Amino acid sequence: MKDFAGFSEHFCIIDDDRTERGKKHILMDILFIALCAMLSGAENFPDMERFGNLRIEWIHKYLELPYGIPSHDTFRRVFSAIDSNAFIDCFIKWAASLRELSGGSVIAIDGKSVRKSFDTWSGKSAIHVVGAWATEAGLALGHVVVDSKSNEITAIPELIEKLCIKGRTVTMDAMGCQKDIVKQIIDKGGDYLLCAKANQAGLYESISEFFEDCGDFKDVGHTYFETLEKEHGRIEERKCWAVEGEAKWLGLDKSWKNIKTIAKIERKRTIRGKTSAETSYYISSLPGDAKRIALSGRSHWGIENSQHWVLDVTMNEDMSRARKDNAAVNLATLRRVAINMINLVKGKWSIRGSMKAAGWDTSFLERILAGA
Numbered sequence: 001m002k003d004f005a006g007f008s009e010h011f012c013i014i015d016d017d018r019t020e021r022g023k024k025h026i027l028m029d030i031l032f033i034a035l036c037a038m039l040s041g042a043e044n045f046p047d048m049e050r051f052g053n054l055r056i057e058w059i060h061k062y063l064e065l066p067y068g069i070p071s072h073d074t075f076r077r078v079f080s081a082i083d084s085n086a087f088i089d090c091f092i093k094w095a096a097s098l099r100e101l102s103g104g105s106v107i108a109i110d111g112k113s114v115r116k117s118f119d120t121w122s123g124k125s126a127i128h129v130v131g132a133w134a135t136e137a138g139l140a141l142g143h144v145v146v147d148s149k150s151n152e153i154t155a156i157p158e159l160i161e162k163l164c165i166k167g168r169t170v171t172m173d174a175m176g177c178q179k180d181i182v183k184q185i186i187d188k189g190g191d192y193l194l195c196a197k198a199n200q201a202g203l204y205e206s207i208s209e210f211f212e213d214c215g216d217f218k219d220v221g222h223t224y225f226e227t228l229e230k231e232h233g234r235i236e237e238r239k240c241w242a243v244e245g246e247a248k249w250l251g252l253d254k255s256w257k258n259i260k261t262i263a264k265i266e267r268k269r270t271i272r273g274k275t276s277a278e279t280s281y282y283i284s285s286l287p288g289d290a291k292r293i294a295l296s297g298r299s300h301w302g303i304e305n306s307q308h309w310v311l312d313v314t315m316n317e318d319m320s321r322a323r324k325d326n327a328a329v330n331l332a333t334l335r336r337v338a339i340n341m342i343n344l345v346k347g348k349w350s351i352r353g354s355m356k357a358a359g360w361d362t363s364f365l366e367r368i369l370a371g372a
Helices: 004-011 027-039 045-054 072-081 084-096 152-162 179-187 198-214 290-299 302-314 327-345 351-360 362-370
Strands: 106-113 128-134 139-145 169-172 191-196 223-231 234-244 261-271 274-284
Touching: 004 027, 004 084, 004 327, 004 362, 027 045, 027 072, 027 327, 027 362, 045 072, 072 327, 084 139, 084 327, 106 152, 106 290, 106 302, 128 152, 128 302, 128 327, 139 152, 139 327, 152 179, 169 290, 179 191, 191 198, 191 290, 198 234, 198 261, 198 274, 223 290, 234 290, 261 290, 274 290, 302 327, 302 351, 327 351, 327 362, 351 362
Parallel strands: 106 169, 169 191
Antiparallel strands: 106 128, 128 139, 191 274, 223 234, 234 261, 261 274
């Protein structure tokens, strides 16, 4: 099989745990067909079988397939059996091989559940995935699955440990605003911009009180940046104040490693005459540049808009009922492979449009596969 976009090179090391008599189809052949099907809009194992049968002549350009296209049950058994942690590690190494293409300064980390992956009969809860996203490049860098008896606070350090964050800024919501996580980011050569909320009550109160005491900022050195956007009947105004200083002067615990700046961001949105407002507070190891803080904080939502939204709305991940053994996690990983491949070549097209084109035209599918 041709090594499209480094896929074979990085995923060929996956162990095939099937019994010898159950290895009628080659593992990499199964993964290749599944990936091509997903790039063309497939959502489940029967879709993969249908895609294979409809595109069998094209697939024969790359695979011999002496036993024809695997059945949907074969796809299900294979994805259930593959070691999900090994599959994720292959994905992270593959994503790292795209380093030059996934450049940019901000890495957003956030969690997402696959809501229909629970199994009431066995008592298995829905899987929750914490992922990292290169915001400027629009590429998934890696992810880990949250243990059913734990939460994101324990999963985030595991993910950070797997990533190369040197020289980049890691952004997270309040769940990741933890002293141990801050230390880990700094120790790995990165910077952080973290939202402070009620889960760190003392921190949140200290920052909010500091900004309340500042009043009009006449006596406090600070930087300021604002943006105003008007489009599609929506008006959105953002204002950011950033203050740099020693932790003690900022009223903060110095055990927040390398803390340099606190920031206040006000957002006001008007849609069809209705206005909503929100104020958020941040801590950061970055210098007190309000423009950089504001743009980094805003880019964090790229993981929601460009990954989570695509997974749910375009790829219908939330409705996936694959749940036996490792199937749900492995499909979640394969979807992120597909997103990365499409984002590298789609240009001005949407991911949905690119997937439709791949399903209609095998030459465009080949372009996606080779694009990296």
